[in-house]
Amino acid sequence: MEKKPVRRSANTFPAPDPAKPYVYPGTEVLINKFGIRNGPALERVAATLSMLRADMFRARPRPGAFDLEHLCAIHEYLFQDVLPWAGQLRLVDTEKNGSLFAPAAEIAARSRAVFALLEKEDFLQGLGRVAFIEKFAYYFAEVSRLRIFREGNGLAQRLFFEQLAIGTVFRLDFAKVAKSALHAAIHAANNGDLELLMALFEQVVSDVGDVWEPGEITCSPV
Template sequence: MTTRYAHKDAYTYENSSVLKNKAGHRDQEALDKFERLSVANRMVEDPPNGNFDYQHIKAIHRHLFQDVYDWAGEERTVSISKGETLFCNPRFIANSVTTLTAELAQENHLKNNSPEKFVEQAAYYMLELNVAHPFREGNGRTARYYLSLLAHNAGYDIDTEKLKHGWLDACIEGVAGSEQPMCDLIASALIVYED
């Protein structure tokens, strides 16, 4: 089995790339299924309250993954990469995400924007959050859930199913310097209500 990340770490079972989990699954396929079902069950519950800061992002991760990982909601402590992408060094995650969410607060959490401006700004914030990659696993699902809450707070909604299918490719393009695929993806999923 190939590893999902470039190196071994304390989050995985010994001699395995499978993340240690509450169900004790040591098979990646079994863990993936358990994780999908557990997170799907948590997604239909009321979201954690917060003000879109880093603590809120961690609360969202904890909410979604609490049944799967003991470290749900905790910042990762190891360096990780996927493919050619090396994510933020763990020493800088807290400062990076705190700065990013402070910038988002200065933007009034994207409220009172046209749909086009919301999409443009949301793409920037989601791509920056992706590069920070604050958690060992579940960053994409946490970011999409966070985005859906931001959209709702701004008077819109997001079809998260539409986001799911192109998210990884849009994130890869974002790391390469193009925000347009993420803009296009968010625009395709944004639900705008007419007055």
């Protein structure tokens, strides 16, 4: 299968300020297809539309190789209605809540290294529960640490791993844990501590025969 090129260097959206290419001048509001200049209003619209897209994706997952191109395609699908840069790699360096993420110039190379290792480990197939949770936490943390997109990383990443789990004997349900707890665990993981994340994933991960039925994979908004 021919891979879709990852869009990185060329903006396909208006960027009036090269230093802050994602926001309207004088604001912190993301440039969007609706021209909304109010942050909370944009968040509500983005959450609603991306969750509708997530439901559609779960009902009919798009095939992919579980690599960088696959994750970009998921992000583009989820946010195509709102963000003109959906699916494009982050162009600027960033930090959040004291966590520094991969420099923009290194995202592609570092992402490919992570996904190549995931492929080498057979996409976590054939593992027992303990080993699966350990590996799942490791790769989830590695992808989080990259922060591949300017925004929308959380939902795209969760959907990516939920689809990945379909190839194993486990299923993921992030609705079982509070968003605040997940964010705290990810913050700790970004600083090298996976214990909280693994503890949360004990709740997120279930065996195929437990509670899951097709179409019941769940996500939470960004």
